[in-house]
Amino acid sequence: MNDRNPLVHHITNSVTINDCANVTLAIGGSPVMATNIEEVADMVQLADALVINFGTTDESMYASMIRAGQAANKKGIPVIFDPVGVGATPFRTRRAIDLLNKVNVSIVRGNVTEVYALIGGKATTRGVDAGELTISKVELALKASQQLQAITVISGEHDVISDGAETVQISNGDIWLTRITGTGCMTASLIACFAGITEDWYSAAIAGMSVMSLAGERAKKALNDNDGIGTYRIKLMDEISLMNEQKWAEGVRFL
Amino acid sequence: MNDRNPLVHHITNSVTINDCANVTLAIGGSPVMATNIEEVADMVQLADALVINFGTTDESMYASMIRAGQAANKKGIPVIFDPVGVGATPFRTRRAIDLLNKVNVSIVRGNVTEVYALIGGKATTRGVDAGELTISKVELALKASQQLQAITVISGEHDVISDGAETVQISNGDIWLTRITGTGCMTASLIACFAGITEDWYSAAIAGMSVMSLAGERAKKALNDNDGIGTYRIKLMDEISLMNEQKWAEGVRFL
Amino acid sequence: MNDRNPLVHHITNSVTINDCANVTLAIGGSPVMATNIEEVADMVQLADALVINFGTTDESMYASMIRAGQAANKKGIPVIFDPVGVGATPFRTRRAIDLLNKVNVSIVRGNVTEVYALIGGKATTRGVDAGELTISKVELALKASQQLQAITVISGEHDVISDGAETVQISNGDIWLTRITGTGCMTASLIACFAGITEDWYSAAIAGMSVMSLAGERAKKALNDNDGIGTYRIKLMDEISLMNEQKWAEGVRFL
Numbered sequence: 001m002n003d004r005n006p007l008v009h010h011i012t013n014s015v016t017i018n019d020c021a022n023v024t025l026a027i028g029g030s031p032v033m034a035t036n037i038e039e040v041a042d043m044v045q046l047a048d049a050l051v052i053n054f055g056t057t058d059e060s061m062y063a064s065m066i067r068a069g070q071a072a073n074k075k076g077i078p079v080i081f082d083p084v085g086v087g088a089t090p091f092r093t094r095r096a097i098d099l100l101n102k103v104n105v106s107i108v109r110g111n112v113t114e115v116y117a118l119i120g121g122k123a124t125t126r127g128v129d130a131g132e133l134t135i136s137k138v139e140l141a142l143k144a145s146q147q148l149q150a151i152t153v154i155s156g157e158h159d160v161i162s163d164g165a166e167t168v169q170i171s172n173g174d175i176w177l178t179r180i181t182g183t184g185c186m187t188a189s190l191i192a193c194f195a196g197i198t199e200d201w202y203s204a205a206i207a208g209m210s211v212m213s214l215a216g217e218r219a220k221k222a223l224n225d226n227d228g229i230g231t232y233r234i235k236l237m238d239e240i241s242l243m244n245e246q247k248w249a250e251g252v253r254f255l
Numbered sequence: 256m257n258d259r260n261p262l263v264h265h266i267t268n269s270v271t272i273n274d275c276a277n278v279t280l281a282i283g284g285s286p287v288m289a290t291n292i293e294e295v296a297d298m299v300q301l302a303d304a305l306v307i308n309f310g311t312t313d314e315s316m317y318a319s320m321i322r323a324g325q326a327a328n329k330k331g332i333p334v335i336f337d338p339v340g341v342g343a344t345p346f347r348t349r350r351a352i353d354l355l356n357k358v359n360v361s362i363v364r365g366n367v368t369e370v371y372a373l374i375g376g377k378a379t380t381r382g383v384d385a386g387e388l389t390i391s392k393v394e395l396a397l398k399a400s401q402q403l404q405a406i407t408v409i410s411g412e413h414d415v416i417s418d419g420a421e422t423v424q425i426s427n428g429d430i431w432l433t434r435i436t437g438t439g440c441m442t443a444s445l446i447a448c449f450a451g452i453t454e455d456w457y458s459a460a461i462a463g464m465s466v467m468s469l470a471g472e473r474a475k476k477a478l479n480d481n482d483g484i485g486t487y488r489i490k491l492m493d494e495i496s497l498m499n500e501q502k503w504a505e506g507v508r509f510l
Numbered sequence: 511m512n513d514r515n516p517l518v519h520h521i522t523n524s525v526t527i528n529d530c531a532n533v534t535l536a537i538g539g540s541p542v543m544a545t546n547i548e549e550v551a552d553m554v555q556l557a558d559a560l561v562i563n564f565g566t567t568d569e570s571m572y573a574s575m576i577r578a579g580q581a582a583n584k585k586g587i588p589v590i591f592d593p594v595g596v597g598a599t600p601f602r603t604r605r606a607i608d609l610l611n612k613v614n615v616s617i618v619r620g621n622v623t624e625v626y627a628l629i630g631g632k633a634t635t636r637g638v639d640a641g642e643l644t645i646s647k648v649e650l651a652l653k654a655s656q657q658l659q660a661i662t663v664i665s666g667e668h669d670v671i672s673d674g675a676e677t678v679q680i681s682n683g684d685i686w687l688t689r690i691t692g693t694g695c696m697t698a699s700l701i702a703c704f705a706g707i708t709e710d711w712y713s714a715a716i717a718g719m720s721v722m723s724l725a726g727e728r729a730k731k732a733l734n735d736n737d738g739i740g741t742y743r744i745k746l747m748d749e750i751s752l753m754n755e756q757k758w759a760e761g762v763r764f765l
Binding site for chain 1: 523524525526528529565566567568569595599600601602689691692736737738740741743744
């Protein structure tokens with residue numbers, strides 16, 4: 001991807017903003033993180049993709065998200081929406097629905113709970129109980145994609161990606177991807193990098209998600225006995241920055 | 256702790272927010288970092304503990320701290336207060352006192368200067384001079400705990416923890432813990448994780464503080480000749496994520 | 511530098527704020543990151559240098575930058591300005607010029623595009639095209655320094671530093687310094703640490719810039735075959751924290 005160098009504008013949370021910038025660079029993109037409403041529409045004019053992430057959103061940042069999202073729609077670049085924590089509080093769910101009404105989101109990336117909440121499902125304190133979710137993850141991805149009119153990526157033990165017509169599952173990954181913060185946010189950045197250089201956003205979503213899951217798996221295997229999650233984070237970034245077509249083709253597993 | 260998985264809500268600074276999220280995961284908790292006043296009270300309803308950190312506080316974040324703190328008091332979950340930089344400017348000291356008037360803090364964690372300023376002591380530019388502090392650290396912890404009606408943790412070469420009646424000192428640690436940012440903030444997160452799963456908040460404070468000091472000591476020993484503070488940060492997170500009861504029991508040293 | 515321990519106040523962006531704090535500690539300084547307008551002038555009274563960084567600036571943070579900058583001018587401590595992204599949007603360029611009218615900046619550190627935009631040059635989407643820049647980098651540094659009445663540092667393949675009369679070039683560095691976020695911001699912090707302990711701000715600018723470029727070069731050489739940008743970031747911080755006069759004297763290359 002290095003020769004294409006997509007510029008990815010992020011309006012994102014303060015927890016993982018550094019990780020998102022670095023992962024964008026790792027895969028060969030250029031990150032921009034401007035949030036001031038006075039300039040986000042101009043910044044979108046320079047960008048190849050826009051990431052909107054709901055992690056820690058205050059009022060002025062939310063206004064910037066809407067402004068940037070509408071500018072991205074007008075320009076025709078992909079908008080990747082990461083509904084972090086949606087379902088956890090009524091406020092967050094309401095706000096996500098408000099955003100979906102004002103901005104045409106191209107790709108949604110979340111976990112089961114977030115995507116379920118986004119289409120009107122009732123989430124519980126710690127997420128959706130297995131028993132409560134009456135449909136499979138594949139059905140959820142398909143339904144969400146149709147309802148939201150957006151390619152839908154559900155990260156998890158098996159990742160599911162749907163464009164509303166078909167569905168793909170990826171079985172790469174490692175449980176340690178859930179033991180560090182930011183892997184979800186970084187996946188959205190990776191997807192945005194791929195979506196910024198193609199019109200086939202479905203393939204871009206699959207590419208971004210699979211690079212993260214494969215890199216997470218490879219990073220775990222690269223650990224030594226006394227390595228913990230600190231080293232895992234570093235190796236994960238290493239693996240993403242060293243990913244190439246051959247490694248990907250040899251390592252990725254679709255179900 | 257992994258089987259208990261306490262949810263720890265943080266309202267904290269942008270400098271070390273990523274470290275706090277990762278350390279919470281490292282010890283087996285789940286971090287939440289929402290700051291919007293519209294949702295912090297709802298988020299507290301899901302949480303097992305609340306961390307309030309004064310690193311970089313703007314007006315809207317401060318309002319969220321008060322709202323979240325009062326919701327935590329009502330719910331009965333522990334509130335851990337990290338008075339970062341209190342004593343450095345009059346504004347910061349006034350604000351800390353204002354917060355203590357509005358929120359019942361369960362555990363305070365700071366360095367000598369911060370705790371001294373919190374109980375009305377006069378701090379100097381670079382902290383409290385040894386000569387100026389007319390009481391010992393043990394006496395300070397005891398006095399602060401009584402005056403603030405909160406368990407008090409003073410991090411330093413020797414850590415002191417007091418519940419207002421008794422006092423414990425920990426002699427683990429390493430000077431390099433002061434050569435990276437965020438070790439204090441992360442200690443507050445660790446304490447919150449332990450306090451979120453027990454009603455014995457004094458023991459939780461001792462547990463969180465001692466895990467950080469012991470991990471800091473172990474991380475230093477794990478370094479190679481050409482390793483600097485970059486590698487030290489990573490090894491510190493590794494050690495915390497790999498800590499267990501046996502290592503702790505063998506390594507911790509109380510005075 | 512450890513025995514001098516300059517206190518460096520930063521008002522900076524949320525992307526690289528943690529890196530800036532850690533690099534300040536790595537070189538032997540003490541970082542402060544307070545942004546609330548109620549306290550920034552008081553904080554400057556404690557500081558030896560001030561860094562103003564334009565990465566992600568909202569309105570209240572910008573007001574704090576002006577207040578802190580004017581307090582620093584009054585006190586006589588150096589103000590290091592990092593015009594991140596200036597030239598990318600009209601808003602950012604206008605704001606930079608507004609700041610330069612209100613605060614006497616001692617040292618400016620940017621890339622070619624940012625410095626060019628700062629003195630009225632027209633930047634393009636992805637920076638200044640080689641063909642468009644009608645003057646050499648050396649001439650640009652010289653001209654910018656004269657026009658801005660500030661020591662000017664232009665980071666790049668060759669770094670150029672000018673005080674308006676003479677110019678120095680540094681040929682250390684590595685392309686991977688551009689493959690991680692924050693190396694520019696961290697360079698400003700390093701310069702500030704050196705400027706905080708001397709009145710010779712030109713030498714401080716050369717010192718800070720050369721430490722980053724030399725450390726970046728050394729970190730690359732320290733990598734193993736399977737190391738990517740994750741490990742590179744860590745080794746870079748290691749190298750900065752382990753830098754000393756001997757390594758610097760043996761390694762630095764002026765053109």
